Amino acid sequence: MHPLVTLAWLLSTVAHKIWALSPEQVSKELGPQLSQSAVISGWDATKYGRWSEYHAPKPGIVLTPANEQDVAATVEYCTSKEIPFLTQNGGHGWAKTIHIDNDGLIISLEQLNSVTFNDDRTEAVVEGGAHVSQVINAASKNNALVQTANCNCIGTLGAILGAGYGNLMGMAGFGIDNILSLNAVMADGCLHTITPEDKDLFWAFRGAGPNFGIVTSAKMKSYPVGPSGQTAWIGQLVFTPDKLEKVVEEIDAITLEPEMCLFMVFLTSGEPDYTPMIALLPFYYGTEEEGRAAFSSFFDIGPTNDTTAETQYAHWNDVTDVFCSKGGYKPSETAGLSRMVPSTWEEAWDEYVSFVSLGGTGASIVLLEAYSLKTARSFGQDSSAYAWRNKVNFNAIAIPWYFDSSLESDAVAWASRLRDLWRSTDGLDSPAAYINFANDEDLSVVYGENVERLKAIKAQADPDRIFNQWFSL
Ligand SMILES: Cc1cc2nc3c(=O)[nH]c(=O)nc-3n(C[C@H](O)[C@H](O)[C@H](O)COP(=O)(O)OP(=O)(O)OC[C@H]3O[C@@H](n4cnc5c(N)ncnc54)[C@H](O)[C@@H]3O)c2cc1C
The missing domain is CATH 3.40.462.20 (Vanillyl-alcohol Oxidase; Chain A, domain 3)
Incomplete structure (x- = not known):
């Protein structure tokens, strides 16, 4: 390619990226598809800052969906515009594999934080952005126990999608052992419900979850207890x-x-x-x-x-x-x-x-x-x-x-x-x-030994590797 053509192509690519990522432009293009309570803003380290500043992502845009349809619309938008994105929950992930800079977007799950129980308190639906303190407070009020991580600030599903060690290990196993089903926005930009019948995905989400989608909620086992059980x-x-x-x-x-x-x-x-x-x-x-x-x-x-x-x-x-x-x-x-x-x-x-x-x-x-x-x-x-x-x-x-x-x-x-x-x-x-x-x-x-099986499932579920921030397969 002629050097001038290459330069023009480079400039237009850079300009496109900058243009595509101002909050105003994202609001204009994506806003109409989002619910009214969704929020699009620039990066604010004091509001969205992470547990560790070492190699911390510093995105151009933070998008805070108000419901799972907003999450789906955002994934679809980022994919069509080739905008790198990262899901942020509690913000404690410290792996160096997480890297988003100002041409990228963070999807903050903070508004998806409800925790609800069924009538006999044997099941809890934990939304994708609920922190451990929110799950424990809700469980305690409902006279039930739910397996979570041991620090209040952690994203409940942020921990559980990797396995989820917690105080109830001896009685309930890992967090992943307590998942009954998952709602997740996957690489096709659609919302899916993953149950044990989806053999491969149910297996893969529980241990390598962030590679396969954004979990908007998980149905989990909950353990009813009497007053002394807390x-x-x-x-x-x-x-x-x-x-x-x-x-x-x-x-x-x-x-x-x-x-x-x-x-x-x-x-x-x-x-x-x-x-x-x-x-x-x-x-x-x-x-x-x-x-x-x-x-x-x-x-x-x-x-x-x-x-x-x-x-x-x-x-x-x-x-x-x-x-x-x-x-x-x-x-x-x-x-x-x-x-x-x-x-x-x-x-x-x-x-x-x-x-x-x-x-x-x-x-x-x-x-x-x-x-x-x-x-x-x-x-x-x-x-x-x-x-x-x-x-x-x-x-x-x-x-x-x-x-x-x-x-x-x-x-x-x-x-x-x-x-x-x-x-x-x-x-x-x-x-x-x-x-x-x-x-x-x-x-x-x-x-x-799971690398090859995970890669094969990834190739089917996310062939373009859009979920690529978390020990990407
Ligand atoms: C102080 C502290 C205490 C900890 N205690 C425990 C513990 O008791 N038990 C334990 O097992 N681990 C523990 N950890 C490790 C913890 O599990 C990880 O740091 C976890 O990644 C944190 O999740 P987060 O949501 O807070 O962080 P984030 O950085 O927001 O998320 C971590 C990763 O998970 C992805 N992610 C988060 N939520 C979702 C979702 N809903 N759908 C898809 N992807 C998602 C993010 O994109 C990111 O890649 C602890 C860590 C710290 C710093």
């Missing part, structure tokens, strides 16, 4: 560093009963000293007496501080609210583990102490999550696209957390070192990562 024993036990070896040995050894979950956290005391601390966050679905008995082996090790207490369902996640703070840079890394190795965790602790001594990094945390997995495993490895149901017993996460971008290279290197350290003794045949905690891993690390 009580759990939760809190924080602090241990001195010399107890770390014993704590880790015990996490490896203990059999978590269905009522139990356990987190270990490296964190600091905060301002002004930022003293590094080791804390356990036990969870027991039941009374204080039962909880203390179930976790007695950790009390035998000798915590120096104990804030545990009986807590009602609507407040179960208060203990993790501190992790919800938005803003700052958090280039996090993860590793799935089959076992806990004390020497690895002692090395991880030394790494943590050294990193938070840098200054400006004192909000950083290291997290280890352990759940009772018997019920989740009873559904069978092939029941969903989540690859690590039978292999991973623990998930470890390093979350560097800083506000001064000059700390980036130290932070990225630190988190990668921890991931490599954990992998070196993970006890697995190959590295594994829970997709919702992953950063930029190879597809085989997040999807395991």
Whole structure:
């Protein structure tokens, strides 16, 4: 092509993109097809900002649909205009694969946030943008329990479409094990209801959901409970560093009963000293007496501080609210583990102490999550696209957390070192990562042996790969 022709083509392409993405133009072209309550605006980081600013998308347009027909019209519009788009729910996805800049559009699901129950409270319909706090509040008022993630700020389906670990794991399995059907706008721009009869799609949406469409609502199992059925024993036990070896040995050894979950956290005391601390966050679905008995082996090790207490369902996640703070840079890394190795965790602790001594990094945390997995495993490895149901017993996460971008290279290197350290003794045949905690891993690390089946389903359902932000297949 003649250089002048190439230049003219380039200019017209760029001009088209800029022209196509002003809020006024999108309002003019798409507005008439949307309901009156749908909102089209420019990007506003204070309103739509994400949990981590590291590699965060910064779109030209935010479109907030008011109902699922608006979602369908928006997908159809973006596809016809070749506008890249990303669904935003709670805004906590930290994977580097998420990338939208000012020629792209974010579909914010914040207006799709209702949670309703059937008469006998055995089913809940959770809309695509409902946050965990909204689901728990609605469930609590209806005297029912619904499996969600353990932090109030998370998009309920944002977590569940990747698998969905939560406090009710031991009793209800993963979030995906509780899905009865899904309403989703797919690549054809149409709304579909996906049921277990849609064998491949029902399997693929539950573990790799964001690759296949925008879920506008999910019908989920709900568990009716009486007044005492909303009580759990939760809190924080602090241990001195010399107890770390014993704590880790015990996490490896203990059999978590269905009522139990356990987190270990490296964190600091905060301002002004930022003293590094080791804390356990036990969870027991039941009374204080039962909880203390179930976790007695950790009390035998000798915590120096104990804030545990009986807590009602609507407040179960208060203990993790501190992790919800938005803003700052958090280039996090993860590793799935089959076992806990004390020497690895002692090395991880030394790494943590050294990193938070840098200054400006004192909000950083290291997290280890352990759940009772018997019920989740009873559904069978092939029941969903989540690859690590039978292999991973623990998930470890390093979350560097800083506000001064000059700390980036130290932070990225630190988190990668921890991931490599954990992998070196993970006890697995190959590295594994829970997709919702992953950063930029190879597809085989997040999807395991499911990569080829997922790709084949993707080729049918979304041949042009318009849903391409989330470990795209
Ligand atoms: C503080 C914190 C606590 C966490 N706790 C837990 C936990 O207890 N259990 C757990 O399993 N995970 C947990 N996670 C991980 C969490 O599951 C992921 O970060 C998840 O991706 C967050 O979803 P979101 O909706 O908040 O984020 P978003 O960034 O809005 O969404 C994440 C991805 O999912 C897609 N998506 C979201 N909603 C939909 C939808 N309705 N339809 C289609 N695609 C959609 C988005 O497009 C994006 O690609 C936690 C993360 C953080 C930061």
